[in-house]
Amino acid sequence: MKKHFDFIVNSFEYGFLKDSEMLFKIALKKTGLKKKDVAFVGNSYEDDILLAKKFGLKTIFLNKNNKNKKGDLTIISLKELKEKINVIKKL
Secondary structure (H helix, E strand, C coil), X not given: CHHHCCCCCCHHHHCCCCCCCHHHHHHHHHXXXXXXXXXXXXXXXXXXXXXXXXXXXXXXXXXXXXXXXXXXXXXXXXXXXXXXXXXXXXX
């Protein structure tokens, strides 16, 4: 996964529970970006997408299991991110 992103913030590395908004705050600080300029990619609708939406981020749901749920954008493979960059910018 690291080959697709400049950095990854995970709960194990920073010692917060996965449902902590602190992980989003850390990621924003690392990028220097504002919420409106960030899209969060997650593969768990309940643990990733719902929390990112609650925090105010745009969401990209990596839906590998064909769940009947959606983020602001839904993909089935990380390879799609590059193909959909223009869609992501308009979210």
